Amino acid sequence: MTDNIDLTHQQERAFQPQKLSAPRDFIIPNIINDNKDEKPLMLEIGAGKGKHALSFSAQNTDKHLIAIERTRNKFEAFSKLATLQNLSNLDAIHADAIAWTVHAIKPNSLAKIFILYPNPEQHNPNQQWLNMPFFEFLLSRLQVGGEVILVTNIESYMDNAEHQATKVWCLPSTRSRVPATSQRTHFEVKYLARQEVCWELSIRKPKWYKTRFDDWQVSAISEK
Template identity: 55%
Template sequence: MPIRQFQAQRMHAPRDFQAIAQQPVCVEIGAGKGKHALLFSGQNPEKQLIAVERTREKFLFMQKQHVLEGAKNLQPVHADALPWVVHALFPAQVEQFFILYPNPEPHNPAQRWLNMPFFEFLLSRLKTGGSITLASNIPEYIAEAEQQLIDVWKLPFIKEVIPADSARTHFEIKYLERGELCQQLIMSKPEAYATRFDDFQPLLGQSVDVAAK
């Protein structure tokens, strides 16, 4: 399906927005209660992970667990991911994005991640050689995303079946215990890959105006 250009100028900074340093980071979008975020930060102490969650109840649970475990390389953020990404992240800053078991949007396919104009902006924040991991228990969701990677985004990727003993998120545990097929696409950003947002710099919470190139 055709993808419109993302209208970044409509994105206002999230409430209580705080800028981040211009250094390499990993970002989990829709981190939920933080199971994967805590696991990843513990296993990768050399990497900085920002875990973004919109739902207040889930964010507070993640924040509480973070305080208990005390991982200094994890930063939970309570915000809607789209405006936060626009205002917080610098071009080619992100080493890895994780989007694990997102809402499949059964009644609104245009809101699925690889169908959104925003995905182009997300790619502009990913460094060359960086990766985006998208996981789902819905075969049709993965199949559609795979086709979009081929037809629209022109990105190299690998498709994997997630092992039955994997336990990265509460959803993943539940789906695998039911015997559902869980899969993931790990896409990477090749050398010289260009987007229309490669030169866009965040304005640290100010309103944004991006001119089309």
């Protein structure tokens, strides 16, 4: 790619991270500042009761997953299971994902981001992840060659996400059907059992990619 590539996303309304306060009881996991084993760092947004986070961490001990859930009852169920399994490569976080990411994640630090079966926001499409200005900030936290995995059972949501990835965020993506045997989340199990089609979008961050937040981070992170 050349330096003249049209980064359409930089013409969009900019996210304003400086206006977000840190979540209540905010703590930065040790892995953020002390990844001495250089494990690839993963982020899951909307972990629910933790089915994917727990199985992924158990099966990928060479990677470290930070899994965020905002809803209290879902997080409490997740937290209990995480405590029982006691996986050293998993951090379960109860917080709003946007504010937490702004205050905790360094630029160019995530190898992969999972967004599995997000709220479709059918009555408020501006809140769909790829429609939000925050998505540019999220991409700034992703490493070169890193990947965003978005999964949904709603075809219109996937159609829009695929369009936004290409036309707004100028990113290469691959769309595929989720295998009928997949069991990553409780939602996935339920949808596939009903023989619904579930879609997965894999979005990669190329070497040439730039955002307006590549050098932005809160002082609490930069001083550590």
